[in-house]
Amino acid sequence: MAAHSSTKVIIAALVGNFAISVTKFAAGFFTGSSAMITEGVHSLVDTGNQLLLLYGLKKSARPADKSHPFGYGMELYFWAFLVAILVFALGAGISIYEGIQKTLSPHPVTNAYVNYLVLGVSIVFEFFVWRIAFREMMKTKGNRTLLNAVRESKDPTVFTVLFEDTAAMLGLITAFIGILLSQILDMPILDGIASIVIGLILAATALFLAYECKSLLTGESAMPETVDKIEAVLADEKSIMGTNELLTLHLGPQDVLVAVSLDFVNSLSAGEVEETVSRIEDRIVAVVPEAGRIFIEAQSLGRHRRHANGGAKPE
Known part of the structure; x- marks a missing residue:
């Protein structure tokens, strides 16, 4: 379901940005x-970014193999990070360069009504796409603020499109004001x-976006509420001491x-430990x-602490 929602958000943004880019260039x-x-x-950069995100979704869905035993899921984080770099290098870089050129050699805008019409239509469509991404983000927001929901989100496709479209609307409003004042x-x-x-x-x-994707690339834990659910399962298990x-x-x-490293009740047999591990795994899922x-290790608390402090010392 999450993958379907992400794909829907990206395709909506892709179609909209491509149509708008052609119109903007013609008007410009x-x-x-x-x-x-x-x-x-x-x-146009946003259109390319959506293509990269779709490609990332497809690549990340590949099953695990010998070279990637844990699958390719984190590949999506790489492509989302690349999108952030492209926004900075192409989108921001070309925009600033074009602006500097115009300020050094200013010339009046002709037939400005065409720009106003295109900008108005673009704002309406960008808002439509933004609303789709916003609704998908709100589904996972819970009781958190929107910023915290973005910071803790593990799906970069939704918040990337959300912030891209937010920047797009701000850019459209800025362009409208700039042309009008000029x-x-x-x-x-x-x-x-x-x-x-x-x-x-x-x-x-x-x-x-680069900062948030970097955090995902370097390895983020599950959200606190997810960890709480797992801890509740473990706390309810009578066959472990801690x-x-x-x-x-x-x-x-x-x-x-x-x-998980668990300290099992000492009286349990090996067979009972195996049954307990299977039961815990089923309850966690x-x-x-x-x-x-899910990997569950049977280890005494004392042995675990010695390993955590640099390994067990020989007796």
Whole structure:
């Protein structure tokens, strides 16, 4: 279900950005507006980004093999990180460059009504796509703030599209204001300044996305509520004296690795320990369906502490 939702968000953004980019470029070359051409570049880069995210979803869905025994889920994080770099290098870089060129050699915008029409339609469509991504994010928000939901999200496709479209709407509004003021005040330089501002908006968005994707690439644990569910299962198990350590790692948006070190009741036989391990695994999967790999280690608390402190000392 999550993968389907991500695909829906990306395809909606892909179709919209491609159509809008063609319209923006046509309007920009027809009217001579630097801000409009910049917006065309922005939408074209976003179109390429959505293609990369779709490619990342497809690659990450490959089954595990000998070279990648835990699967390819984290490959999606790489492609999302690459998208952030492209937003910064292409979107922000070209926008700022175009803006500087226009401020150094300003020229008036002609037939500005064409730009206003294109920008107005673009804002409406970008809002439609943004709302789709926003609704998908709200489904996983819970009681957290939106920013915390993004920070803790394990699916980079949804929050990448959400922030891309947020930056897109801010860029469209900036372009509209820049063109309008350049006409009202008879200051063509303001059109170029608007392009620079759009570039700065994209740069800030790209840096935020890169930071969030970097965190996923380097290995993030499951969300606190997921860990709480696993801890509740372990606390309810009468055959263990305590949990030495519980580790979780997201191998993909819907793939969590769980590693547990347990101190079992000493009176249990080897067969009873095996039965207990199987029961615990089943109960964990029941409350955390995304727990695709569960490793349970039987170890005394004292031995675990010695290992944690650098290994067991010879007697």
